[in-house]
Amino acid sequence: MTVQNLEFKTEVKQLLDLMIRSLYSHKEIFLRELISNASDAIDRAQYESLTDSDIMENESEWRIQITADKNAGTLTVSENGIGMTKDEIIEALGTIAHSGTKEFLAFLQSKEIKDNPELIGQFGVGFYSSFMVADKVTVLSRRAGLKGQKGIQWESKADGFFNVEEVDKEKKGTDVILHLKEDEKKYLDEWEIRGIVKKYSDYIEHPIVMEVEREKESEIKKGEKVKIREEETLNSRKAIWLKDKSEITESEYNEFYKHISHDFTDPSKIIHFKAEGTSEFTALLFLPTKEPFNIYFKDFKIGPALYVKRVQIMNHCEQLIPPYLRFIKGVVDSSDLPLNISREMLQTNRQVEIINKNITKKILDTLSDMKKNEYDKYLEFYREFGRIVKEGIHYDFSRKEKIADLLLYQSLKKPSDTHITLQEYVDSMKEKQEEIYYITGASRDEAIKSPYLEAFKEKGYDVLIMVDDIDDFIMGNLAEYKGKKLKSVIKGDISLDKTEKAGKREAEKKFRALLELIKHQLKEDVKDVRLSGRLKDTACCLVADEGALDPNMEKLLKAMGQVIPENKRILEINPTHPIFEAMNKVFEKEPKSIVLEEYIRLLYDQALLLEGSKPKDPAAFASAVTRLMLKDVERKGG
Numbered sequence: 001m002t003v004q005n006l007e008f009k010t011e012v013k014q015l016l017d018l019m020i021r022s023l024y025s026h027k028e029i030f031l032r033e034l035i036s037n038a039s040d041a042i043d044r045a046q047y048e049s050l051t052d053s054d055i056m057e058n059e060s061e062w063r064i065q066i067t068a069d070k071n072a073g074t075l076t077v078s079e080n081g082i083g084m085t086k087d088e089i090i091e092a093l094g095t096i097a098h099s100g101t102k103e104f105l106a107f108l109q110s111k112e113i114k115d116n117p118e119l120i121g122q123f124g125v126g127f128y129s130s131f132m133v134a135d136k137v138t139v140l141s142r143r144a145g146l147k148g149q150k151g152i153q154w155e156s157k158a159d160g161f162f163n164v165e166e167v168d169k170e171k172k173g174t175d176v177i178l179h180l181k182e183d184e185k186k187y188l189d190e191w192e193i194r195g196i197v198k199k200y201s202d203y204i205e206h207p208i209v210m211e212v213e214r215e216k217e218s219e220i221k222k223g224e225k226v227k228i229r230e231e232e233t234l235n236s237r238k239a240i241w242l243k244d245k246s247e248i249t250e251s252e253y254n255e256f257y258k259h260i261s262h263d264f265t266d267p268s269k270i271i272h273f274k275a276e277g278t279s280e281f282t283a284l285l286f287l288p289t290k291e292p293f294n295i296y297f298k299d300f301k302i303g304p305a306l307y308v309k310r311v312q313i314m315n316h317c318e319q320l321i322p323p324y325l326r327f328i329k330g331v332v333d334s335s336d337l338p339l340n341i342s343r344e345m346l347q348t349n350r351q352v353e354i355i356n357k358n359i360t361k362k363i364l365d366t367l368s369d370m371k372k373n374e375y376d377k378y379l380e381f382y383r384e385f386g387r388i389v390k391e392g393i394h395y396d397f398s399r400k401e402k403i404a405d406l407l408l409y410q411s412l413k414k415p416s417d418t419h420i421t422l423q424e425y426v427d428s429m430k431e432k433q434e435e436i437y438y439i440t441g442a443s444r445d446e447a448i449k450s451p452y453l454e455a456f457k458e459k460g461y462d463v464l465i466m467v468d469d470i471d472d473f474i475m476g477n478l479a480e481y482k483g484k485k486l487k488s489v490i491k492g493d494i495s496l497d498k499t500e501k502a503g504k505r506e507a508e509k510k511f512r513a514l515l516e517l518i519k520h521q522l523k524e525d526v527k528d529v530r531l532s533g534r535l536k537d538t539a540c541c542l543v544a545d546e547g548a549l550d551p552n553m554e555k556l557l558k559a560m561g562q563v564i565p566e567n568k569r570i571l572e573i574n575p576t577h578p579i580f581e582a583m584n585k586v587f588e589k590e591p592k593s594i595v596l597e598e599y600i601r602l603l604y605d606q607a608l609l610l611e612g613s614k615p616k617d618p619a620a621f622a623s624a625v626t627r628l629m630l631k632d633v634e635r636k637g638g
Contacts, residue, residue, distance in 0.1 A: 003165040008156075009095045016128055016158050026264075027133055027184070031193070032200035033126025034077040034176055036262065038064045039204050041081030041174060043312040045144050048082065050339055054145045055082075057172055066197075066210040066234070068188040073180050075134075075187055079206075080173040083143040086152045086164060093127065093139065093154055094162060126262065127176075131158040133187055134178035144172040197234040203256045205310070208235045239310055241284035241331045245272050257286045260305065261329040265289045268381050271330075271366050279354040285330035285363065291384040295327060304330040308337045319346045320356055324392035324403075325363055327385050332359070364399065367406050371421075379419065382408050387468050394477045404481055410444055412453060412463040422481045425464060435487040438464035440472045440552050442612075451538035451610055452489045458536050459496045463489055472550030490611075492546035494534040507531055507575035514580070514587050515573065521600050522571060525616070532572035539577045542569035542607045551611055571607060579603075598624055 008016070042062045049055035059080055067076040084092060130137045135157060142151040151169025156162035178187075186192050190212055197208055212232050215225045240248060240256050254266045261267075267286035274282045285304060294300050303326075306317035310333065321328055336351045346352050367389075370378040382389075392403040408419040425436055437456065441447035447465045456463050466472070475486045508515075508531055519529040527545070535541060544551065548567050557564055573580060579599075586596050602624055605615035615621040 003163050005161055005163055006090065006094060007161050012095065012128070013160055016131055027129075028187075028196050029126070029200075029264075030129040030133055030178075031077070031187070031196045032259075033129050033262075035064060035197070035201045035204060035208060036259065037127060038077055038079035038081065038174070038176075039201075039206055040315060041079055041083070042206050043081075043315065045080075045082040045172075046311065047313060048145070052145055054147070055172075057144065059171075062206045064204070064206055064208045066193060066208065068190070068193065068210070070185075070188050073182075073185060073188070075178045075180060075193075076175055077178075078173065078175040080171060081144070083172045083174055084141040084152065085143045085146070085149070086166075088143070089139065089141055089152050089154050090164060093156075130176065130178050133180055133184040135181050136179040138177040138179070139174060140167065140169055140177070141174040142169040142172050194234055199255065200259060202235045203238065203240050203259055204235050205237060205239065205312070207233045207237060209233050239333070241272070241282050241333055242310070248272075256284075257329065260331065261286065261288065263288060263290070263329075267329075268377065269366060269370060271362060273362060275355075275358050279334070279336055279351050279358070281332055281334040281336070281355055281358075283330065283332045283355075283359055283362070285328050285359070287363075287366075287381060287385075288327055288329060289380070289384070291327065295388070300326065302326040304328065304332050306337075307331060307333040308339050308341070309333070309335060311339055313337075313339070313341060314343070317346065319352050320359060321363075322356070322360055322392065322396055324388055324390075324395050325360065327388060328363060360396075360399070364402055364406070368402075371406060379408070382406075387470065390468065390470065390474045393474050400478055401481065404478055409438075409464040409466060411465055412448070412456065412461075414462075416444055420464075422464075425462065426482050426484055428462065429484070430461060433461070435485045436464065436481060437461060437487050437489050438466050438471075438475060439489045440466045440550050442552070443467055450490075451541055452534055454536035454538060455494065455496050455534045456489065461496060469552060469556045472553050476547075488544075488550065489534065491544040491548060491550070493530075493543075494532075496533065504531055504533070504575070511573070511575060511580060511584060513591075514584050517587065517591065517596075518571070518573070518600050518603075521597060522604055525568070525604060526571045527568035528570045530570060530572055531575045535572065535574035536576070538574060538610070539579050540571060540573050540603050540607050542611050543572050544569055551613070555612075569607075569611075571604065602628075 042064070045055050046062060062080060065076075065078045067074075067078065069076070137156055137158075139154040140151055141154070143149055150166045153165050153167045154162060180187060190210070193210065201208060209231050211229050213227055213229050216228055217225060240252065253270050253272075257267045257270075258264065266289060268289045269287040271283070271285040271287070274280075283304070292300070301316040302323065303316045303318040303320050305315050306313045306320065317332070318326075320332055332355060334351065334355065337349070341349065367378070367381075370381065386408065389403065389406055393400045396403065404422055407422060409422075409425075410416065410418070411420055411425065414420055422436065429436075439447050439450060439452060441450065444465050444467060447453075447467070453463060466475070472488060475488070478486060480486060511531070515529050515531075519526070522529065526542070532541065532543075544567065549557075549564070554564055554567065583596060583599055586593050586599075590596070602621070605617075605621045608615055
């Protein structure tokens with residue numbers, strides 16, 4: 001096969017440029033990433049060898065080998081794992097096959113990757129960190145289990161291109177050869193390599209070996225020292241999750257977390273426990289400190305690594321945790337599952353269900369304990385992952401109230417830097433208050449200024465402020481909490497003061513004819529027109545039906561290309577506002593007044609603006625407002 005010269009995809013070029021320019025203070029991570037990739041390749045081969053004996057190719061053990069050649073100026077990381085075919089090596093090293101790649105690169109550029117090096121590993125592009133220390137990288141690989149298959153050589157100088165050709169390679173697996181830059185030759189030093197492996201990769205299950213030079217006493221001439229080369233294993237290979245908690249230091253936990261998560265920050269919380277009884281398993285789980293960049297993308301890898309008796313079955317087992325806990329990282333090691341369990345079997349396996357149930361309970365109990373005893377730490381966690389935890393109310397009906405206890409909200413009566421729980425809201429409800437009131441909005445400031453809160457402010461009712469785009473959807477799933485119904489202040493009818501009913505009936509009688517006129521003129525735009533129980537200063541507002549979509553959610557779904565059925569709003573009129581007294585007088589004198597028609601249209605457009613929508617005809621709206629301003633100026637000037 002002749003040498004093929006291929007061009008990197010655009011996003012790879014951008015990534016290489018960012019990495020080489022920006023990650024100068026974290027260069028040593030290149031070795032961590034290469035060892036981690038090597039470990040993953042062996043794990044995959046080990047799993048496939050359970051059903052395909054050809055994968056091992058007569059080798060006795062899995063291993064990762066580091067070779068430092070000071071004469072050639074190269075550092076090589078080799079493994080005898082699964083290897084790659086030509087197509088696989090082009091796909092793996094020539095493109096970034098992730099959804100959200102453009103957003104990822106834009107994010108790195110805007111946030112400066114040197115402050116967020118953890119994103120490199122989290123997004124699965126750690127191989128390219130090699131180019132921080134090497135001006136050329138050569139990869140030799142041969143796919144395991146394919147008899148007669150030749151090896152493939154991939155090579156690049158990070159100049160926008162890479163070469164691929166067939167080569168002879170005796171053994172399966174992959175060798176990554178870094179041709180180090182002149183000023184990066186320190187990474188050929190034994191103690192430098194040993195330190196990096198100890199810091200980042202000590203808990204890798206497979207031996208990381210390196211040939212080292214040692215001085216020993218000669219067996220021939222006593223007292224004389226001779227130099228010999230011998231192979232040493234650099235990592236402890238201890239399965240940290242199987243050790244007793246009392247034997248593990250916090251720094252050991254943290255480094256293991258960084259190894260499995262490709263994160264640079266320490267975890268927020270460590271959950272290490274052993275379950276015995278109907279299902280025996282050990283779990284070592286971590287709550288991250290920062291939200292991974294791609295956690296909302298479809299190809300985000302969910303679930304802890306699954307081991308059976310220390311053999312890794314899969315790197316991410318999504319059957320072990322519910323989707324609303326997808327930020328959890330860690331390891332689960334079962335004694336009961338069969339070694340040859342498949343993904344299909346996992347979906348219906350009773351033991352997996354038991355593990356999932358136990359893990360979910362343990363995580364929720366840990367979060368509840370954090371909220372109670374480490375509130376500041378919990379608040380930091382909630383700011384990163386609260387939106388995801390909320391999804392549990394939709395996905396996990398049986399635990400929805402337990403999950404609801406974990407939620408935090410700002411509220412109308414509390415300072416902007418404080419939060420309250422649903423329980424605290426219920427405990428402070430006014431006498432005879434039967435509903436938990438909430439308002440949705442893009443921000444706290446927007447919500448606080450909303451006319452929908454006018455009556456609540458006047459009557460002294462607290463209202464929860466919800467600013468996540470999914471909040472109304474989640475509250476619809478929760479429906480009630482501790483016997484109290486959840487009620488959006490921008491939907492349905494509001495009646496805070498039962499004593500005002502008589503006054504409202506009088507107003508309805510007084511404005512009945514005007515309301516009918518408004519309803520007739522706006523029949524194409526609104527479902528109904530009625531008097532409001534929530535407005536005090538504002539003239540009117542638009543309200544959705546009780547069970548209708550929240551306007552913010554409606555806009556979000558439309559922006560995502562969803563087809564949303566037409567949902568006409570109800571126009572609510574404030575009967576105490578002077579504009580209606582004035583309009584009613586015009587109506588009594590001249591029911592078909594053109595001015596009255598213009599006022600009705602202006603009121604509707606004003607209501608649209610208040611809910612965050614555009615007037616139906618912005619030009620006509622602006623023109624009408626200008627005419628009214630001109631009349632007022634002329635009246636005052638004359």
